[in-house]
Amino acid sequence: MRISRSFRSVAAALLIVLAIAPAAETPVAAQGKTITLSMLAGYKEDVLRANLPEFEKKTGIKVVVDAAPFGDLYKKQLLSLSTGGRYDVLFMDEPWIPPLSEFLLPLNERMKALDTADFIPTTVASGAFNGTQYAVPVDPNVQLLVYRKDLFEQKGLKPPATWDELLADAKALHDPAKQQYGIAITASSDIQTALYMLLAMWSYGAELVDGGKGSLNSAAGKKGGEVFLELLKYTPPNVKSYNFADVNKAIQLGQAAMAIQWASGAKPMEDKQRSSVAGKLGYAQVPKAVRQTPMRGVWTVGIAKNSGNQGAAWQFATWLSGREFGQAAVKFPSATSAIHSPRFSVLKDPATKAALPYADTLLASLQITKERPRLREYADIQENLRVTAGKLTAGELTLDAALKEIDAGTNRILGK
Amino acid sequence: MKPTRLRATLTALALVPVLVWTLFPIYWITTASFKTELALYAKPPQWLFTPILDNYTRVLTNIPFFQYLKNSLVIAIGTTLGSLVLGTLAGYGFARFRFRASEAVRFLVLVTRMAPRMVLVVPYYLMMQRLGLLDTYTGLLVAYVSFALPFSIWLLVGFFVDVPLDVEEAAMIDGCSRLGVLIRIVIPIAAPGLVVAAIFAFLVSWNEFLFALILSGVEAKTLPVVIAGLNTDAGPLYGEMSAAAVMVMLPNIVMTLVLQRYLVKGLTLGAVKG
């Protein structure tokens, strides 16, 4: 019958396809060494891939890149390392280092061979835990204040240096009738909300964890929280659904006069295809109150303890954190973002300043950053912070209740 | 219930809002793939505009797109075949061969789909690791067939049970084996059911993300993982994601156009009446 004949031919065709399609296995190097890298997918992967041939030519080491999206990279690395996995080198965000330290190779001895004086000191600290160095910095990130130079000039304002000035400037530039808003931050259940709130509280002197206990519920914490909530009055409406990308959009489309944003989000603001205010932006350090505490977030590279290719892996780590790659990365024509080098030499380079208008502010901020608590349990603590901050901005909790809940969660997680 | 012009007109009118609702986001994604991000958010919204190809070129140059396409295609076709074969056999078995625990076993088949997929990630990962199937086509194929099979079985049972018994019995009296009856008589009559099962299995495999992420990484990496990677730590790349999504849609459309010929009744009018 016609039907069964065509089914039969389809089946035959498919068997043929399946026969030729190889049941691929992870490649084994025939000649030279091969290392497997767990990498972040996206533009960082693009930069890496563009420069890998250079590395492979120089050292004869082949690098197999296993890239995963940002939201899932930690999970994948944790699962692999915890079950005796197959990665030699890992590209990790610094908060992951304490929990993953158990599976990483200590690098203290090897670090001595590196030109560590060229690294910004805080970036090196990002790869350490309990006195042992587990990873080398590759791509530092820090919170910056972005502002519209033109709007500030119009109103004769200076970029704010303190949180009080920030509030005043935001109020002065807030004009909802004209769809112009003072500042763009998030007030959703996205993690950025918690980090903004933490930044404010840090600035007034509060600490998330102090002496092994949750300590955000303090006078300083309360003041910081109040300032944060006050700031929300001068934001675009509906910030309750905002995430990282929406903050960018608010600046790019000319809605917000200011924003607090990570340096990694700055480059798209200068891309003419995405931003209507390219070239009109100024960059400053985040405002201070009692102290100035831009939040640090550094991407690092570490080596798995059970890697069979530690020598090759170290060569790769050296190259990735090196000057050459740093300079090539800055010059990479990606409009979506950039890899910032952790090295003084690269950040001070005129070529870098030409490519990244915020390079100076980045460099200055990196030298005074504050790190989030270096604890194995930090991911859990941050999750609790995130959910509670979301409930606070959604009106499900008062500030006092939120502070209590954050500390209670922290203590529960730390087993106190 | 006679088809009249009035009914035709009413039907057409009813379809207009349905199509607008269904197709508008598709249109938006397609146009987004040809726009800059600024244009995407333009006010008033741009319905007609000069398209740019930058998003497509960026996606195709930065990513070895065609290799991932091949991976996704092979795995999806394999999943469809596997679920169809196993599903048809099991479906026919349940439809025609009742035994005491029939219902319970069939419910158990469905139970495998009641737990959130995340729960299966670690055991699958460990299983594939032990079997050396990590980052291979086979590993993902096995996982995806297991996802698509329960629904396929249940669906096909429903369609097979509707096939008139006398036709089958007549064929068997004529010397046809059970398997022959299944292939030559039952399948053609139940063709629409098989089409749905095939489309479903293909889509399960094609759009699946979590297991592709965990169980593959380099060699067997599929398109959904690649697309998720366009959701960068600096925000989603709307243009590139849309371009990738449009390209990813095309094989599905082709597959459906091919299969939908069989989505009609009366394929074997002769056999039924005979």
Place this chain on the structure above:
Amino acid sequence: MTAGRAGRWFLLPGLVFLFAIDLIPLAYSAWVSFYNWWLIRPRDVRFVGLANYTRFADDPEFTRAVVVTTLFTVGAVLVEFLAGLGLALLFVQPFKFLRPIRVLLLLPLFVVPVVGATMWRVIFHPELGVLNYYLGAVGLAPLPWLSDPRLALVSITLVDAWRTIPFMFLVMYAGLEVLPSELFEAAAVDGASAWQSFRHITVPLLTYIMLLAVLIRGMDAFREFDIIFVLTGGGPGTATQTMQMLNYRAFGLGHMGEANAIGIVTLVIVAVMCLVLMRAVLRPQGARG
């Protein structure tokens, strides 16, 4: 027909495969749920009995998640079932112009869920999105699609419906297509109205398919994650935080025991829902099933 020996050969391949690949891992997960297993401390695995489960009993966040998940599931399945059935009935009519449009209706299924949800976020954007723009153009106030707790739940249901009505349509359409036309012709000759035909011929014959569609969709809606995660991330606050979000969170932090416990609870709830539905629909019918 009774179980002939031939029956074994039809059933075994599929069943053996499924039980080996699915039931064993499920059993493994259930077993893990009785332990405290934190991935970052792989050597510190402790048996804790039912502790992972009892913890939910006094966790208001968990009960809230169950409520949110149930609300979403019931709402989504209802809308999708009715719309899918309606569309299937519409398309089963013998009009030539319907055939080429079928594929168009299925397009939402072909969009990778993450991209679909991301684009809907763009459409839903409060100031810059298309929806609010046109609402404003006709003089209505812009809606806070994703930032109002109650509206957010509606919005995610909307997007899920957009994505899944095509599937419901497809399943029920296929089911309608194989119904023998002689029955309808005979009924028409006897003077039955369209509604009577529908109620007394279509519904009984299509019961199994409709039930299956609802069951499958119910199971999937209860386990839905991607769309909700991209659209609202569980917010605002905890307004759209489903059990899957909690599961994802526990899993992402490496707490396998807790994550699996949530998974098993989900399984039990879904299993009970399915059993209840099946009993309610199939027993009184006395139909095959």
